[in-house]
Structures are given as structure tokens and as C-alpha cells.
Amino acid sequence: MNRQGLLIVISGPSGAGKGTVCQRLLQRNQDLCLSVSCTTRPPRPGEQEGINYFFVDRPTFEQMIANNQLLEYARVYDNYYGTPLNYVQEKLAAGRDVILEIDIQGALQVKQKYPQGVLIFLVPPSLSLLKERLIKRGTDSPESIAGRLRCVYDELTNTGRYDYLVINDTVENAVDQIESIIKAEKCRPSRFNFDLREFLAC
Amino acid sequence: MNRQGLLIVISGPSGAGKGTVCQRLLQRNQDLCLSVSCTTRPPRPGEQEGINYFFVDRPTFEQMIANNQLLEYARVYDNYYGTPLNYVQEKLAAGRDVILEIDIQGALQVKQKYPQGVLIFLVPPSLSLLKERLIKRGTDSPESIAGRLRCVYDELTNTGRYDYLVINDTVENAVDQIESIIKAEKCRPSRFNFDLREFLAC
DSSP: OOOOOOEEEEEETTSSSSHHHHHHHHOTTOOEOOOOOOOOOOOTTTTTTTTTEEEHHHHHHHHHHHHTOOOEEEETTEEEEEEEEHHHHHHHHHTEEEEEEHHHHHHHHHHHHHSSSSEEEEEEEOOHHHHHHHHHHHHHHHHHHHHHHHHHHHTOOOOGGSSSSEOOHHHHHHHHHHHHHHHHHHGGGGGOOOOHHHHHHH | OOOOOOOEEEOOOTTSHHHHHHHHHHOOTTTOOEOEEEESSSOOOTTBBBBTTEOOOOOHHHHHHHTOOEEEEETTTTEEEEEEEEHHHHHTTTOOOOEEEOOHHHHHHHHHHHHHHHHEEEEEEHHHHHHHHHHHOSSSHHHHHHHHHHHHHHHHHTTGOOOOOOOEEHHHHHHHHHHHHHHHEEEEEEEGGOHHHHHHHO
């Protein structure tokens, strides 16, 4: 009998470094697999179906919403983005651990639908550093940055909703801690692949 | 402000290898400290006060019970053994992580008095191996061994009482897992030493 895989949800504010941490985590642990989202936005040059995204049209996506086939979804401007339940369930059932990199609203949706998922909140080392990163990235207006920082404050005063907090002071430290969390979660009695009959065979 | 230390309770059946695993864990992590029990039995040659045990007389021990100064205690034949609350509290308050190596009855007493303690149940890799170890040790009669094995069965069908299960297949594997558990538990929001004011100073 195969052990059910773990669903590890890595969330946190924009600029916390989710992408870099997940990339390094996957590099260091080739047995982990990254969840592939589906979206209604058209593929960009070089993006591959089933690797970067599952590309679907809007009626298909809306049918998936109606059929409860998404772990979470969001509409960003004119496009939908979501996590297909099927894909994740198949991987988990095959005993694969699945990483989901997602914003906090999505992460809370996932936790509600799949409470045994492990929700890790990645914390930037300081608000000033976060501000600096957002300014450097250059994709947000000063007003949008101020809004994001207020949002981070709210998210951090409400930490009881997350299973774990990991400070992203350095990528290697953050990945070390996430690896420990994955290892520890596998020792939880509820997840434990302990075959009592096999143990007792003597 | 100092972070409160973690109390890590390592329990499991006789023959599971608690002693060896704790010794190796302490060797590999010199910042951990082992809780020192108090007992009414007289010191054996070479045993040192405050290192192996705190040696106390029976009236003192019974006063400690009456004053609720023990995290747990048991009477074994004519002697008392117990974990002094003061000692553990001082270490935890100073930010030290404390290891408590203890039988399952004691461990459950500790968990009741100090629910934020982390209860790790060390599982021998198989019942036949456990039987072998108990026979080799030569301190138990065949009836006593049969009794112990029945006891292990009960303990293993009731794993919801433990926070974590660790299979002691090899000492290094078991210690790796315990180290991960300690690291992961420090990322729990409730234990997290996250100073929001410091984070926000920008």
C-alpha cells in the first residue's frame, strides 16, 4: 500500500521570495513535484502545456468551477487562474509530495478544502527589506506598494491560520526549515504509514 | 526577549532504544539539555547528584508530590522517581530545549500538565526485533516479556495520543527525524519568536 503524499502549500506576501525558495526546494529534492495551475490566459512564448500551465478556455474553466474541480481559483483582471484538483489528487495518491506556491487567499481556500495540507507562510526578514524588494521589482506603483505592505501587516497579525512560519532570511535557511517541516509532518500519527500487521508478524 | 525553549518528550516501549537515541541526539546537538530526574533510591557508585539524579529522601519527595512540584512521577517498588518541574521550567525559561526520556505513562502525565510539550513515541522496527532485544537484555522473565509485548500492542493502537511517531530502524535515522521535528516545531506560529514591532520598524 502506497503512502498518501503530502500537500505542502507555500504562501506569503509578494516579495517574500516564494518563487526562489520553491525553485531551490525542488532542486534539492527531486522527488517533490510542483503543482501545475490551469489558466485562461494565452500561453506566452516558450510556455508549455502541462509544464508551465494547463491552458484552457473560459467555458472550460467555468465548468471546472461549477463542478468543484479546483482546489482554489482566482480571477486576475480578465483571466482565471486555479489549481486543478485532479492533478494534485493523482500525484498525492501515487505517494508523491506536491508543492503548491500560491498567494495567501488561495492558500486559505486550499486549507479549507484539504485541511490535511500543510500551510507554510514565508515571512520576509523585515518590512523595509520587503519594501526594497518591491521597489526593485518595479512592477508596482508607490500606492500599490503601500497597499501591499498594509496587507502584509494584516497577514502577520493573523498567523494562527498558518501551520508554520518560515523566515526567508537566506534561501538555504528557508529551504532547510521547509525540508524539516516535510520530514516532521511525515512522523505525524495521522499520516504515518505504519502497518501494524506487518509490525506484529513475529 | 528570550525565546521559551521546547520540551521534547521521548517515549516508547522498553527495548525501543530510547536511551541510545537520546544519547546520540545529545551528542549531535550540544545545545540540547537532558532533564535530570529526582529519586528516593540511594545513589549507585559513580552516580553524581544533579548529573544522574537529584537524590532526595522520601518525605522530601512526598512533599514535592503534595506541592505539585513534579511534572510526572512514578513509584517503582519501594522507590519514587519523578521529573522536577522547577528544573525543567528554569531551563525552558532560559531558552534551552529540554529532552525528557521517559516511559509512556510518565509521558502522558507530562503532556497533560504541559500540553505544549512535544511527545515523540519511538517505535521499534518490528515486534520480533523488540522481543529479541528484550530476550538479549536478559532482565525480564518470559512472562514479563509477553506482558511487555501486549503492552506495546496497546500503545501502538492508540497512537493519537502522541504528537509524532519515529521508527527506530537505525539510530542515525531516528535522530535525523527528531532533529527535523525540533526544527519544525520552532516554526509553529504559537512558538514563533517573531517580533512584529521589529519587523515593522522601517
